[in-house]
Amino acid sequence: xxxxxxxxxxxxxxxxxxxxxxxxxxxxxxxxxxxxxxxxxxxxxxxxxxxxxxxxxxxxxxxxxxxxxxxxxxxxxxxxxxxxxxxxxxxxxxxxxxxxxxxxxxxxxxxxxxxxxxxxxxxxxxxxxxxxxxxxxxxxxxxxxxxxxxxxxxxxxxxxxxxxxxxxxxxxxxxxxxxxxxxxxxxxxxxxxxxxxxxxxxxxxxxxxxxxxxxxxxxxxxxxxxxxxxxxxxxxxxxxxxxxxxxxxxxxxxxxxxxxxxxxxxxxxxxxxxxxxxxxxxxxxxx
Amino acid sequence: xxxxxxxxxxxxxxxxxxxxxxxxxxxxxxxxxxxxxxxxxxxxxxxxxxxxxxxxxxxxxxxxxxxxxxxxxxxxxxxxxxxxxxxxxxxxxxxxxxxxxxxxxxxxxxxxxxxxxxxxxxxxxxxxxxxxxxxxxxxxxxxxxxxxxxxxxxxxxxxxxxxxxxxxxxxxxxxxxxxxxxxxxxxxxxxxxxxxxxxxxxxxxxxxxxxxxxxxxxxxxxxxxxxxxxxxxxxxxxxxxxxxxxxxxxxxxxxxxxxxxxxxxxxxxxxxxxxxxxxxxxxxxxx
Numbered sequence: 207x208x209x210x211x212x213x214x215x216x217x218x219x220x221x222x223x224x225x226x227x228x229x230x231x232x233x234x235x236x237x238x239x240x241x242x243x244x245x246x247x248x249x250x251x252x253x254x255x256x257x258x259x260x261x262x263x264x265x266x267x268x269x270x271x272x273x274x275x276x277x278x279x280x281x282x283x284x285x286x287x288x289x290x291x292x293x294x295x296x297x298x299x300x301x302x303x304x305x306x307x308x309x310x311x312x313x314x315x316x317x318x319x320x321x322x323x324x325x326x327x328x329x330x331x332x333x334x335x336x337x338x339x340x341x342x343x344x345x346x347x348x349x350x351x352x353x354x355x356x357x358x359x360x361x362x363x364x365x366x367x368x369x370x371x372x373x374x375x376x377x378x379x380x381x382x383x384x385x386x387x388x389x390x391x392x393x394x395x396x397x398x399x400x401x402x403x404x405x406x407x408x409x410x411x412x413x414x415x416x417x418x419x420x421x422x423x424x425x426x427x428x429x430x431x432x433x434x435x436x437x438x439x440x441x442x443x444x445x446x447x448x449x450x451x452x453x454x455x456x457x458x459x460x461x462x463x464x465x466x467x468x469x470x471x472x473x474x475x476x477x478x479x480x481x482x483x484x485x486x487x488x489x490x491x492x493x
Numbered sequence: 494x495x496x497x498x499x500x501x502x503x504x505x506x507x508x509x510x511x512x513x514x515x516x517x518x519x520x521x522x523x524x525x526x527x528x529x530x531x532x533x534x535x536x537x538x539x540x541x542x543x544x545x546x547x548x549x550x551x552x553x554x555x556x557x558x559x560x561x562x563x564x565x566x567x568x569x570x571x572x573x574x575x576x577x578x579x580x581x582x583x584x585x586x587x588x589x590x591x592x593x594x595x596x597x598x599x600x601x602x603x604x605x606x607x608x609x610x611x612x613x614x615x616x617x618x619x620x621x622x623x624x625x626x627x628x629x630x631x632x633x634x635x636x637x638x639x640x641x642x643x644x645x646x647x648x649x650x651x652x653x654x655x656x657x658x659x660x661x662x663x664x665x666x667x668x669x670x671x672x673x674x675x676x677x678x679x680x681x682x683x684x685x686x687x688x689x690x691x692x693x694x695x696x697x698x699x700x701x702x703x704x705x706x707x708x709x710x711x712x713x714x715x716x717x718x719x720x721x722x723x724x725x726x727x728x729x730x731x732x733x734x735x736x737x738x739x740x741x742x743x744x745x746x747x748x749x750x751x752x753x754x755x756x757x758x759x760x761x762x763x764x765x766x767x768x769x770x771x772x773x774x775x776x777x778x779x780x
Contacts, residue, residue: 211514213514223513223514223515224511224512224513224514225511225512225514225519226510226511227498227500227510227511227512227585227606227608228510228608229519230648231519232512232516232518232519232585232642233526233585233642233644234642234644234645234647234648235522235642235643235644235645236644236645236648239520266645266649296593298514298519298520305610306583306608308644308647308648308650308651308652308675308676309648309651309652309654309655310648310652310655319514321514321515321593323592343635345634345635345636346634347632347633347634347645347646348630348632349632349646354645355519355520355521355522356522356643356644356645356646357520357521357522357523357595357643358521358522358523358553358634358641358643359634359636359643360521360595361517361521361523361595361596361597362553363595364595364596365595365596365597367596368596368597388595389595
């Protein structure tokens with residue numbers, strides 16, 4: 207099945223999927239995106255992703271390129287044409303094409319791109335050993351709550367991780383507190399079993415997996431604290447993990463050179479991962 | 494003469510100039526750019542722009558897409574094909590096309606786009622009245638010295654200016670000091686005639702017009718101070734102006750609701766603008 211992308215109203219072969227050089231996404235990073243998980247043929251938390259997509263657009267005053275209902279239809283048709291059952295659908299919206307000028311153009315149609323791809327489950331090795339994270343200073347802008355394509359600092363952070371053989375980089379603010387990973391939210395479990403993750407604000411992206419896991423933590427009767435935690439606290443935590451639409455709930459067993467807890471994936475983390483998979487299996491929106 | 498762009502090795506009609514949706518410039522703002530002035534058929538400070546281009550690429554570890562000599566030839570051919578004599582040439586380089594993944598791809602060819610366009614001189618009204626600037630908090634990342642296409646905060650700042658009928662927005666750091674405009678450097682002239690602009694560092698882009706004007710200020714015997722100045726100091730300055738490859742040296746006569754000096758373009762600013770035009774006329778590199 208040849209891969210196809212949706213680009214500004216048409217389904218096109220992936221290799222020929224192109225946008226104009228003056229699309230403001232290309233010249234100004236003037237756009238936003240979402241990544242939605244496809245689990246056993248069902249979209250996970252699609253409505254929450256579209257809520258956030260609309261919020262990001264609203265913060266940048268970019269119009270929806272089509273109605274929400276139409277977006278959902280296009281997502282489904284893109285998935286159908288590519289025969290994807292487990293993986294992701296990627297949606298990107300930019301302010302559209304206009305002669306290069308920083309300020310918003312007077313008249314422009316928002317650009318919409320969707321792609322989808324099958325993804326493999328995490329390797330048994332990664333799940334057995336847990337992920338390593340490195341830490342880097344958080345050098346990003348002050349509006350990380352907007353899921354913008356202005357991702358250069360995230361790219362540099364992820365590359366720093368890759369060069370250390372790590373899965374992710376945790377970004378640390380000027381006060382020594384962990385903000386989040388380059389494409390994941392950061393969590394720890396304290397010695398007395400409390401699950402801690404930074405409160406949503408301008409400093410982090412409020413992950414959809416984060417939101418759903420918070421609900422699961424509460425419904426399962428675990429104790430949650432939404433607060434900042436320092437790198438020092440993380441280093442002596444009992445467990446640690448990360449969440450995202452492609453990481454789900456993934457144990458972290460090493461922070462820089464320090465093993466987390468006993469160096470093995472945490473027991474509570476394992477439970478939360480299973481709860482999250484149960485949630486995906488039961489709550490997904492079949493397409 | 495139909496407009497043409499250079500895109501990844503080919504000269505193409507502007508309307509059809511396109512890049513792949515997985516060009517990392519489009520998905521990650523993973524690229525850099527330069528804007529070089531074309532004044533009376535000559536490129537202004539081309540070598541300094543290419544120095545900075547190479548520096549930006551080096552900071553991001555993106556390879557040059559072709560030799561510097563080849564870049565210069567392509568720039569000239571792009572200008573020739575478009576018949577531009579006064580305006581700009583825009584050069585953008587990204588890390589290239591690769592399946593979406595934050596970290597650097599193992600193998601990818603940097604993408605190169607060049608466009609050029611004729612520009613009109615500033616209006617007599619703007620030069621007679623001077624420019625208004627508004628002020629906004631500087632919300633950008635910590636590596637503004639890299640001329641990256643990760644420009645979303647700059648877009649928002651320029652839009653804030655446009656909505657107030659202003660030419661530019663001066664960004665102000667957490668300590669109350671002006672960093673720079675959204676696409677220009679910021680300058681003041683103190684009551685005792687010293688020209689002040691922020692020292693180059695990670696907080697600002699070291700403008701090429703800034704660099705050349707500093708040389709002119711020194712060669713003309715004026716007093717220069719490269720240091721941070723606060724918004725409070727700017728409000729009581731004798732004169733103010735901005736510099737960039739398209740603004741040259743442009744007087745600022747209003748900061749938010751406060752007139753600068755007597756509310757008219759400053760005398761020293763006018764002299765510096767004339768010196769800069771003399772410099773462009775004599776020092777440009779004919780193509």
